[in-house]
Amino acid sequence: MQSVKANIVKSLPVGAWVPTCDNSGAKVIKIVAVKGHKTRKGRSPAAGIGDLVLASIKKGKPDMRKQVVFAVIVRQKKAYRRPDGTRVRFEDNAAVVLKDDKGNPKGTIFKGPIAKEACQRWPGISKVAGIIV
Secondary structure: OOOOOOEOOOOEEOOOEEEEOEOOOEEEEEEEEEOOOOOOOOOOOEEOOOOEEEEEEEEEOOOOOOOEEEEEEEEOOOOEEOOOOOEEOOOOOEEEEEOOOOOOEOOOOEOOEEOHHHHHHOHHHHHHOOEEO
């Protein structure tokens, strides 16, 4: 996992329900923990684009529901700034479910665009991504 050059605003706190954009069988996940994230005492951790989260599957195929999986955030509504000065925001929040914590996606097709920062950090996601913004 590489570092991200952009200044990503952490806009999805623990407990947020995030729709998935892949064909893994999960439709909506709930963020349980953000891996590698430190915060001030009493503040709930939050995730942004490219962050690895531990999530519980809330809606989807019956055999997938109630499982705890790793996921990566690939889109967020909150605008963030890139090093060249441009601000990027998407029309929805989205995540991709992973097979393991190494970054291999469970699904084979991603719907919608994927942020460039998520693809730089996770090469397995960039192989499957159709549109990179």
